Amino acid sequence: MKARVTVTLKSGVLDPQGKAIEGALKALGIDGVAKVRQGKVFDIELDAGDQAAAQRQLSQACEKLLANTIVEDYAVAYE
């Protein structure tokens, strides 16, 4: 089973990298860029019997390592 975990900063948490990218996009003259927030994507291949098992494994993975839940949220999508 393949899953994609997306980790993003919680709203309200300052994102200097996103701000820098936003500035660079504007400097390139790309129209309509209002705001950029940077996150991380993890593509994970799993040995899991079913989606419920995968869900358990991935929420452990996110809580224990992939996200720092003080400042980050995570979302899991399955292929």
Add this chain to the structure above:
Amino acid sequence: MSKPLRTAVVVFPGSNREGDIARALRQASGEAPAFAWHADRQLPPGTDLVVLPGGFSYGDYLRCGAIAARAHIMDAVRAHAERGGLTLGVCNGFQILCEAGLLPGVLMRNARRRFVCRMQHLRVENAATPFARRYRAGQIVKVAIAHGEGNFTIDPAGLAELERDGRVAFRYCDAAGAVGGEANPNGSINAIAGVYSARFNVLGLMPHPENLIDPLVGGIDGRGMFDGLAA
């Protein structure tokens, strides 16, 4: 001194300040520290103080300190801290202690996006701890900072708890002791440069007291921490 302080410095792949810490510990205690490797499962027997040095453990992959916080040796560090053992994390070591859950909060990218490497004044907020007993509360000390991700962040309830319980160890300030504005190098909430655990046996701080122990490099204000620990 009854019994010399036995110290251990943990080295992760990418640590680079272990030599500086070792020099400061040797100067204060008269004994060279032992070194523990990230893959070890135990600290050297009889360790009184364990230090996580600065650097870029695991290349800062994922988040600063995130991988190191899950290394085998950290189980031993956690057990040591839970026994009340003295534990110090400097710079990347502070990031590791936060990621390991031994200290609250998280160190985010500097608000002004720059890596800052400069001398920095700090105000000692609480001198009634083994780490700061050679300082006075309110004393202004000059040490060095060198980090890109030192912006201390914590939720409002956690912040209120730190402030209420005197767990803010040091605050960034200017030479006159004024807090805020340009004196805050990284955007840390309440200008927090270091925090204690609830039992005051774990300290994490971004600045490098170990680099200000010799007049040759511009000051000796960092000695107080190591002298206090060794006393």
